[in-house]
Amino acid sequence: MNKYWTKDIYDELEKVNDFEHLFPIGLKVIKKMPQPISMVSGPISTGGKGSIEKNLKVFERAIDLLSEKGHNVFHQLPFQGVMIRLGTSWKGQGYCMPLLTEFYQPVFESGYIKTVHFIPGWEKSFGAKWEHEQCGRLGIERIYLPEDFLSCL
Numbered sequence: 001m002n003k004y005w006t007k008d009i010y011d012e013l014e015k016v017n018d019f020e021h022l023f024p025i026g027l028k029v030i031k032k033m034p035q036p037i038s039m040v041s042g043p044i045s046t047g048g049k050g051s052i053e054k055n056l057k058v059f060e061r062a063i064d065l066l067s068e069k070g071h072n073v074f075h076q077l078p079f080q081g082v083m084i085r086l087g088t089s090w091k092g093q094g095y096c097m098p099l100l101t102e103f104y105q106p107v108f109e110s111g112y113i114k115t116v117h118f119i120p121g122w123e124k125s126f127g128a129k130w131e132h133e134q135c136g137r138l139g140i141e142r143i144y145l146p147e148d149f150l151s152c153l
Helices: 007-014 019-032 052-068 076-091 097-109 126-138
Strands: 037-041 114-118 141-144
Touching: 007 019, 007 076, 019 076, 019 097, 037 126, 052 076, 052 114, 076 097, 097 126, 114 126, 126 141
Parallel strands: 037 114, 114 141
Antiparallel strands: none
């Protein structure tokens, strides 16, 4: 699952103090991965199972299942601790857009991500809806996981 993550990358991630420094770390991981690379999108902080913890478990399971089926999934969950820390200290109004515009947008625009798998209920998540729009804008394939995909949870 995290086979492209090294201790050095985890250590670097822990030192990040702003959103703009997340993308270069993600790119290091992505560049180690074989093509085609996919991602998972769905509710984390808004929508889904009602809590970040429960939503992250769904994400983790979706990534595991897709990986088991042979997909090369960029595992973005190691970023979540830093993202939550940075989002909590963010002083803007509304949704913490730098999370999307300074990390996910450059990830999508890098050209490495070929497919995004959307977890059922993604439509209720502000971030997942934004990611869905970015996929359309950039021509990234969108796959909608069936309702029963995560039935083992």
